[in-house]
Amino acid sequence: AQSVSQHNHHVILSEAASLELGCNYSYGGTVNLFWYVQYPGQHLQLLLKYFSGDPLVKGIKGFEAEFIKSKFSFNLRKPSVQWSDTAEYFCAVTQGSTGTASKLTFGTGTRLQVTL
């Protein structure tokens, strides 16, 4: 069964610091990769996604992620965080090709706290 690991459970950064959140998955076949964000008291929102093509994907709010197939990784980055980025971030994977895969397998999440 596939699994998703997020190494950082709780990250505290000052505003304007750079962010990198790690994500590794354990499936050797074709995967679709996602990062979701959950602001306090809110539902999950899609930050960005990777299906194929350029392994560096850009999402909303200045976030980007890089797919490194050889490392089974899909790390999330942002050059300069803002206080409003305080939230929980989830990496998720579906296996198989678009149209055939189904459920999202989520990592345990990383709580990001940005201080002023």
Add this chain to the structure above:
Amino acid sequence: DSGVTQTPKHLITATGQRVTLRCSPRSGDLSVYWYQQSLDQGLQFLIQYYNGEERAKGNILERFSAQQFPDLHSELNLSSLELGDSALYFCASSGLAGGGEQYFGPGTRLTVT
């Protein structure tokens, strides 16, 4: 706003009872997914329906069941509730049968006392 709606927002009930959670997908989406989010288990996939048919099953207990109706809304039925069923239950929808991005609703917070 993702376009996915869920009702009710909060539900408090006693052990042994049965509840029904409702989800309306985004307009045009045929797939509905149910997830459970709890502190100890994280986000777990429960079940998926595509155009009225069950398509995939995850860690869904036998006490739980779901269905998708012809108008594409879905209901998740939880019966013989236990304290451990207290969680946030999210519904998500997608335009594809599988693999595409999923858009999440606001969730239903279930508290079993």
